[in-house]
Amino acid sequence: MADFKSKLKGLFFFKEPEKIEKFILKENESRNSSSENKEKDSEEREGRTSRDNNNKESSKKRGVKTPIARIKQVGAKDEEKSEGSDEDDKGSKDISGMTKVSKKLSDNLAYIKEKYTIPVNSDIVIREFNITVKGKTIPTFIVFIDGMTDTKVLDLAILQPLMLLSNMEIKDDDNEVGNIIRDHLLPHNQIQIVTELSDVVDDINFGGCGVFVDGIDKAFTADVKGWKSRSIERPNTEMVIRGPQEGFNEILRTNTGLIRKILKDEDLIAENISVGRRSKTPCSLMYIKDIANESLVNEVRRRLEGIKIDYLFDSGELEQLIEDNPYLAAPQILATERPDRVASMLTEGKVAIVVQGSPFVLVMPTTHIDLFHTPEDSYLRFPYANMLRIIRISAIAMSLLLPGFYIAITTFHQEMIPTDLLFAIEASREKVPFPSLVEILIMEFAFEFIREAGVRIPGPLGSTLGIIGGLILGQAAVAANIVSPILIIIVAVTGIGSFAVPNFSLGYAYRIIKFVYIFLAATAGFLGIAIGLFLQGLWLTSSKSFGIPFMAPIAPVTNGGLTDQILRTPIWKQEKRPDFLNAKNNRKQEHFSRKWVQDDKKK
Amino acid sequence: MSSNIRFGKIEAILMLITAISIQLYLGIARRMVEAGGVAGWMIPLYTCLLSLILFFFISKLYKNFEGKDIIDVAQIAGGSLCRVLVGLIFIVDYFFILSIMLRIFGEDIKIFALNKSPLSFVIIFFVIAIVVSAYLGIETIVRLNTIIVPIVTIAFLIVVLGNVDFFDTTRVFPVFGAGLHNIFVKQLPRVSIYSAFSILLFIVPFIGGNKDFKSIGYWSLIITGFLLSFGTLVYILAVPYPTSTEYFIPYLHLARYVNHGRFFQRIESIFILTWTLSAILYLSSGVFFLIYMIKKTFRLEYYRPLILPVAIILYTLCFIPPNLMYIVFLEGNIIRQYAWIVTFAVPIIVLLVANIVKRKKEGEKCNEKI
Numbered sequence: 001m002a003d004f005k006s007k008l009k010g011l012f013f014f015k016e017p018e019k020i021e022k023f024i025l026k027e028n029e030s031r032n033s034s035s036e037n038k039e040k041d042s043e044e045r046e047g048r049t050s051r052d053n054n055n056k057e058s059s060k061k062r063g064v065k066t067p068i069a070r071i072k073q074v075g076a077k078d079e080e081k082s083e084g085s086d087e088d089d090k091g092s093k094d095i096s097g098m099t100k101v102s103k104k105l106s107d108n109l110a111y112i113k114e115k116y117t118i119p120v121n122s123d124i125v126i127r128e129f130n131i132t133v134k135g136k137t138i139p140t141f142i143v144f145i146d147g148m149t150d151t152k153v154l155d156l157a158i159l160q161p162l163m164l165l166s167n168m169e170i171k172d173d174d175n176e177v178g179n180i181i182r183d184h185l186l187p188h189n190q191i192q193i194v195t196e197l198s199d200v201v202d203d204i205n206f207g208g209c210g211v212f213v214d215g216i217d218k219a220f221t222a223d224v225k226g227w228k229s230r231s232i233e234r235p236n237t238e239m240v241i242r243g244p245q246e247g248f249n250e251i252l253r254t255n256t257g258l259i260r261k262i263l264k265d266e267d268l269i270a271e272n273i274s275v276g277r278r279s280k281t282p283c284s285l286m287y288i289k290d291i292a293n294e295s296l297v298n299e300v301r302r303r304l305e306g307i308k309i310d311y312l313f314d315s316g317e318l319e320q321l322i323e324d325n326p327y328l329a330a331p332q333i334l335a336t337e338r339p340d341r342v343a344s345m346l347t348e349g350k351v352a353i354v355v356q357g358s359p360f361v362l363v364m365p366t367t368h369i370d371l372f373h374t375p376e377d378s379y380l381r382f383p384y385a386n387m388l389r390i391i392r393i394s395a396i397a398m399s400l401l402l403p404g405f406y407i408a409i410t411t412f413h414q415e416m417i418p419t420d421l422l423f424a425i426e427a428s429r430e431k432v433p434f435p436s437l438v439e440i441l442i443m444e445f446a447f448e449f450i451r452e453a454g455v456r457i458p459g460p461l462g463s464t465l466g467i468i469g470g471l472i473l474g475q476a477a478v479a480a481n482i483v484s485p486i487l488i489i490i491v492a493v494t495g496i497g498s499f500a501v502p503n504f505s506l507g508y509a510y511r512i513i514k515f516v517y518i519f520l521a522a523t524a525g526f527l528g529i530a531i532g533l534f535l536q537g538l539w540l541t542s543s544k545s546f547g548i549p550f551m552a553p554i555a556p557v558t559n560g561g562l563t564d565q566i567l568r569t570p571i572w573k574q575e576k577r578p579d580f581l582n583a584k585n586n587r588k589q590e591h592f593s594r595k596w597v598q599d600d601k602k603k
Numbered sequence: 604m605s606s607n608i609r610f611g612k613i614e615a616i617l618m619l620i621t622a623i624s625i626q627l628y629l630g631i632a633r634r635m636v637e638a639g640g641v642a643g644w645m646i647p648l649y650t651c652l653l654s655l656i657l658f659f660f661i662s663k664l665y666k667n668f669e670g671k672d673i674i675d676v677a678q679i680a681g682g683s684l685c686r687v688l689v690g691l692i693f694i695v696d697y698f699f700i701l702s703i704m705l706r707i708f709g710e711d712i713k714i715f716a717l718n719k720s721p722l723s724f725v726i727i728f729f730v731i732a733i734v735v736s737a738y739l740g741i742e743t744i745v746r747l748n749t750i751i752v753p754i755v756t757i758a759f760l761i762v763v764l765g766n767v768d769f770f771d772t773t774r775v776f777p778v779f780g781a782g783l784h785n786i787f788v789k790q791l792p793r794v795s796i797y798s799a800f801s802i803l804l805f806i807v808p809f810i811g812g813n814k815d816f817k818s819i820g821y822w823s824l825i826i827t828g829f830l831l832s833f834g835t836l837v838y839i840l841a842v843p844y845p846t847s848t849e850y851f852i853p854y855l856h857l858a859r860y861v862n863h864g865r866f867f868q869r870i871e872s873i874f875i876l877t878w879t880l881s882a883i884l885y886l887s888s889g890v891f892f893l894i895y896m897i898k899k900t901f902r903l904e905y906y907r908p909l910i911l912p913v914a915i916i917l918y919t920l921c922f923i924p925p926n927l928m929y930i931v932f933l934e935g936n937i938i939r940q941y942a943w944i945v946t947f948a949v950p951i952i953v954l955l956v957a958n959i960v961k962r963k964k965e966g967e968k969c970n971e972k973i
Contacts, residue, residue, distance in 0.1 A: 412716055413872035418865060524720070524728060526872055527712055530879035531728045537750055538736055542743040555746035557613050 101195055105139050105214035108197075112143050112210070115201055123147055127159070131166040131185070131213070133177050139214045148207040150226025157188040158209060158222055178216045186211070190223035202280055232258070235337035235359075237504050240376040247337045252356040256284050258339035259354075259361075263288075263346065273304045275318065275355075279311040283318070284354040286342075291349045293582045299546055300351045300364060315358035322364075325543050329513055331505035332545035334370055335360040341375040349583030351546075365546035365581070367553075369565050371503040372396070382570045389567060392500050399497030400510050403440050404517030404529050406490050410436045412525030428484040437522040439483050443491040444515070446473045451495075552580040610745045612815050615806055617748040618888055619823035622799035624830045625885040627759070628878045629707060631796065631831060632838035632853040634935055638790055641844050642780025644836035649787060650794045651828025657794070657947045658824060661804075662817045664954035667961055669813045673804040673950055674899045680957035689953055690900025693801070696945040697893040700798065701886065702920035703933050705729060708882045710927050711852055715875055723922070729886060730918050736887035737894060737910045741809065744887050751880045758877035762854065763837050765861030770840040796831065797824065798942030799885070804950055805892045851931075854878075890917065 095111045102108050109126070116124040128141040142158060162185055170184050182191060194200055200210045200219045207225030232254070235247030244262075248255045256270050271285040283304065287297050303322040312318060315335060323332045336342060337359055342352045345363045353362040372392060377385040409416050410425065417425065432439060450469040457465050477483045494514065501507040513536065520528030543550040552558055553565055563574040572593045577583045592598055635643030668676050677689035709726035717725055736744050779786065803820055810816060838853045841860065850856045858871035894913055898906045924930045 409872075413875075415869045416872045418868055420865065524725070525716055526875040527717060527725065527728055527879055530876045531732050531883070533876070534732050534747075534751075534880055534883050535735055537747050538739050538743055541746045541750070542739045549746070551746065551750065555749045556611060557749050 098197060101197055101200070101212070101217050101219045103215055103217045105141065105212055108212045108219070109141060111197055112201075112212075115197075116143075129159075129163055131162050131181075133166060133180050133185075134170065134175060138177065140212065142209055142211050143204060144209040144224065145204060145207070148227045149209060149224045153188075153224045153226060154209060158186065158211065158224065161185050161187050162211070177213060178218050181211075181213060181220065186220060186222065188222045188224075192221045193218050194221055195219075202274075205280065206282065229254075230359075238336060238338050238341070238375060238502070240374065240379070243376055243379040244338070244340045246339055248339060248354075248359040248361055250357050250359055252282055252284060252354055255339070255354045255359075255361060256286065259286060259342050259346070259352070262339055262343040267291075268346065270354075271301070273301065275304060275307050275309070276312040277308065277310050279313075281312040282356045283312075286346060286352040286354060288346050288349075291347065291577075291583050291585050292351055293349060293584060296349075296365070296546060296581075297351055300353070304353070312355070313357060315353065315355040315360045315362050318353065318355055319362055324545055328539065328543050328550075329509035330368060330371065330540065330543075330550070331503065331509070332364075332366055332543065332550060334363040334366040334503070335505065336363060336375075337361075338375050344375070344378065345370075347588065348577050349581040365544075365548040366550075367545065367548065367580075368540060368550055369554075371501075371506045374502045377568060378564075378571070382568050385568050392502065393566075395497040395500035396510065397497075399494050399501070400514055401517055401529065402490055402494050402497070403444060403514060404521035404532075406487070407436055407440060407518055408521035408525040408529055411522060425484070425486055428486050431481040432484050433481070434483075436487075437518070439487055440490070440518060443473075443477070443483050443487055444494075444518070446477075447491050447495055448511070548580050553578060608740070608742050608809055609811075610742060610806075610809055612811070612819055614745045614749055615803075615810055615815075615819045616823045616826070617752045618745050618806075618884075619800065619802060619819065620827050620830070621748055621752060621755075621881055621884050622802055622888055623797055623823070623827040624834075625799075625881055626796060627831060627834040628852075628854050628881065629711070630852060630931065630935065632835045633848060633850055634939070635835045636839060636844070636847045638781070638793070639786045640777075640780030640782075641775055641839055642778060642786055644775075644832045644839060645780075645786055646790050646793055647796065647828055647831035647835060650790065650796060651824055651832070653791070653794045654797045654800065654824050654828070654947070655821065657951070658800075658820045661947070661950055661954065662813075662820060664951065664958055665807075665816060666813060667958060668954070669816075670808055672807045672899065673953060674896065676957045677953050680953050680960055685953070685956075687900055689949065690896055692945060692949055694893065694896050694900065696801075696942070697889060697896065698917070698920065700938055700942065701889045701893060702917050703924070703930060703938065704882075704889070705886060705917055706921035706924065706930050707934060708879075708886070709921070710930065711855075712875065712879065714852065715855060716872055726918065726921060729883060730914050732883045733886050733890045733917075734910055734914045736883070737891050737914075738907060741806075741888075741891050741895075744884070744891060748884060751884055755877045755881045758874055759834075762858050762861060762874065765863070766837060766841045766857050769842075769860055770837075771843075772840065774840055774843060775836070792940045792943060794947070795939045795942035797827070798938065798946045799889070800824065801946040801950070802888060802892055805895060890914070 095107055095114060098107065098111050102111075109128075112118070112126065118124055118126065123146045124143065125146050126141055126143045128139065130137050131140050132138070140162065142154075144154065162181075165187075166185055170180060174180060174183075178193065182193060192203070194203070195218055197219075200221055203221040203223075204210050207223075207227060209222045209224045211220040211222065213220075229251050230249045232246050232249055234245050238247075246258060248258065260268060260270070265288060267289045269285075269287055269289050273283050273285055274280040275283050285297070285301060285304065300322075304318075307318075307321050309321070312321075319331070319333045319335060320326065325332060334345070339361075342361050342363055346352055350363050350365065353364075355362070372389065374388075374392075377389065380388070410429075414422065429436070434442070450465065450473065454462075454465055474488055478485050478488060498507055498511055498514075501510060517529055517532050520532045522528075524531070541549070541551045541555045549556055558579040563569040563576070565578075568574075572589075575587060575589050575591060575593070577586050577588050579586070631647075632643070635646050637643075639646050665676075668679070671679075673693070674686055674690050678686040681688075705726060706722075708729060709722050712725050713720065713722055736747075800820075800823070803816070803823070806819075807816060810819060834854075838847060838857060841857060842850065842853070847853070854874075855871060858874045859869070861870055862868050890913060894906050894909045897903070897909055897913070903909070924933060
């Protein structure tokens with residue numbers, strides 16, 4: 001009865017809803033909560049703090065003063081010890097200001113634990129053990145990130161020697177512990193002695209292992225990278241029939257190795273530069289030192305070093321950070337997946353940047369003509385290569401201008417259409433209710449939808465897209481009198497033409513500009529297109545890629561090096577490097593590269 | 604517009620060729636036929652020869668002023684007053700010519716294709732292109748010449764080759780057409796068809812030196828002379844004499860004649876593309892140098908703030924003439940008759956005076972030393 005009463009009451013009387021506190025991310029929430037957590041942590045585990053240097057910096061900037069927790073007791077063993085003992089008080093040290101490796105192992109351990117927020121961070125492994133050097137037992141620990149290192153290498157080349165070999169007698173007069181460890185106890189091929197703690201952390205973050213030994217103010221870092229990566233596969237975007245089939249993968253050293261494998265030149269330089277304040281993404285600046293112009297190399301280095309961002313993930317981001325004109329539609333840096341292409345461009349005097357984690361290598365400077373080339377052009381005999389280039393340029397022009405031309409002709413210049421074709425177009429457009437501009441926009445957008453969906457669609461559903469695209473948007477749209485059949489042909493040719501653009505980025509650029517031409521043609525016919533071409537020409541001509549005019553060697557006209565630009569001459573005639581690159585050595589082959597021809601004549 | 608802008612000989616020659624031979628797409632062929640009958644093709648050659656002689660004097664007088672444009676030379680000749688005076692003469696001349704040309708291009712496009720569009724709408728496209736190109740600077744405009752000129756040349760050759768079927772060699776007879784007096788005496792002022800050549804006097808600081816100055820001048824005059832003469836000859840060969848004086852835009856008609864099979868019958872619209880491109884190139888170079896003159900004459904620090912006002916003034920000026928016929932009269936009877944005064948006479952006078960002043964100063968210096 002009481003239940004019924006309360007239900008009835010609830011039906012007629014207003015009942016204030018219960019206050020539910022939902023999560024709202026406030027501006028200061030993270031900061032406050034982190035400091036709260038920190039206090040809790042310090043309460044729970046004395047001698048620890050969850051605050052890192054970066055947080056400290058940001059707090060200072062905002063004018064928030066937060067006390068820095070002092071580390072009183074550090075190390076796993078120290079934790080077990082009783083709090084407040086005299087010995088421990090003597091050993092306490094403010095590790096937040098530490099920059100160099102300390103002689104005290106406990107300080108180093110505390111620093112590492114604080115830096116990596118241990119034990120919250122679960123994949124950071126600290127292994128403590130003792131080594132024996134010249135009869136003395138010394139506490140040691142190693143630190144590495146699980147999943148980024150090769151545990152077998154770690155066991156065999158770091159732990160086993162340190163724990164087992166150290167017990168053997170060492171016939172060396174040197175009593176310096178650090179030297180003995182380096183020379184006798186760490187049989188790994190890449191050991192570095194470092195004194196800066198930040199260097200140790202950087203190495204650990206990049207799949208290395210840090211070895212700290214009590215009593216010495218140096219640490220050892222060993223390259224024990226062992227993360228899983230993709231094997232070398234065929235490139236996805238630049239397939240060729242004739243030529244190497246290897247593509248880059250995501251590992252920096254594999255990629256630099258692939259380039260070096262092709263060039264086999266000791267003058268090929270691979271400088272290490274890390275980008276990203278926090279990610280410290282390793283990049284490799286590659287050039288051939290006696291070919292590439294020094295000022296070009298310096299400029300690329302300057303731009304790389306001048307990037308102030310937190311994280312860098314891919315060369316696509318780097319490209320946007322170092323390009324000359326971010327507002328130009330066309331890319332000013334070439335991104336390629338092919339080691340052979342990078343190698344051939346390096347031999348011309350260009351500079352490449354390989355980024356860890358990216359299968360696309362950046363090559364600079366780049367001209368507009370470079371973006372029309374494919375690596376296959378050099379491998380094919382020159383008549384075939386030239387035919388392909390002419391077809392490619394025509395296809396690109398079609399993809400850019402064909403829809404605009406169609407609009408201009410059908411709207412403003414009908415007299416251009418031959419009578420028979422005019423009848424055909426007229427008959428096909430008779431039942432279409434839209435003007436040709438709307439008609440073409442519908443189809444172009446539909447095509448762009450299919451293209452975008454084609455990339456995103458899960459594999460098993462791929463055939464569905466084909467059915468939707470082919471049948472519904474093609475046949476059904478015509479049958480429903482939404483678009484004319486001739487327009488389907490225009491859109492199809494435009495689409496195919498755009499796929500003939502060898503450079504992925506340039507393809508995007510022309511897809512965008514195509515719409516501008518459609519609108520210009522709808523506004524003023526051929527006059528609009530002419531103005532568009534003029535403005536695009538101005539835009540491209542005024543641009544530069546690392547100091548090189550983007551439209552070189554046509555605008556401006558430069559001497560020499562024209563043997564492989566719009567068209568290609570036979571390979572034995574390509575004697576000089578492009579003039580506009582101002583390479584140190586302008587000649588790439590002798591005047592008579594086919595010496596045997598001369599020998600034939602002599603006979 | 605910094606002094607470190609440099610462009611090559613080929614680019615400079617191509618710019619001058621575009622600026623002068625753009626007349627082929629206007630009414631020059633008709634005007635030559637009107638003036639010299641079927642011997643109209645001789646007039647561009649004859650006037651080219653005269654221009655070469657005048658340029659010979661100019662280049663000789665320029666010897667002492669390497670790297671200086673005509674306004675700098677005017678400063679040497681007569682101080683600030685002379686600089687401003689000479690600058691104003693060129694500024695007025697360029698405003699006059701460019702506004703008329705802007706109107707003519709607009710009217711031509713209207714006749715060609717956009718019959719129903721208002722003239723102001725057609726011309727605004729040219730103005731936008733001019734503003735953008737002037738903003739990006741002469742280096743860009745000059746470089747663009749090297750891309751556009753070959754395309755325009757191919758289009759021109761297609762028109763010429765497309766008319767080969769209509770050529771009748773008997774149409775060039777009588778060889779001297781309207782008579783020697785009409786051609787060689789009455790057409791002396793027609794040297795004004797090379798009025799755009801005055802651009803050379805302003806690109807001096809951007810080119811290599813006197814050697815380049817000379818070769819750019821000679822080559823551009825020779826090539827344009829040949830082109831204009833060849834263009835007129837093609838028109839004379841393709842169109843019979845009395846009719847050839849009646850076509851308002853000769854090359855539009857020649858393009859209309861192009862007829863290959865059932866498919867390629869009316870392809871003249873495609874030439875709008877190339878003609879518009881060369882017209883904008885000419886206007887862009889002209890407007891840039893007009894702004895450059897204003898900057899130099901009045902010793903202004905920046906040129907970019909001048910772009911929009913100059914464009915608006917040109918846009919306004921081009922609508923002052925009441926109708927197309929008046930514009931044609933202004934172009935044919937004023938510009939192409941009297942422009943030589945500014946292009947050739949003024950520079951020669953300025954250079955002569957500057958040379959005298961310079962020698963006098965040098966003489967004084969020598970006397971002081973002695």
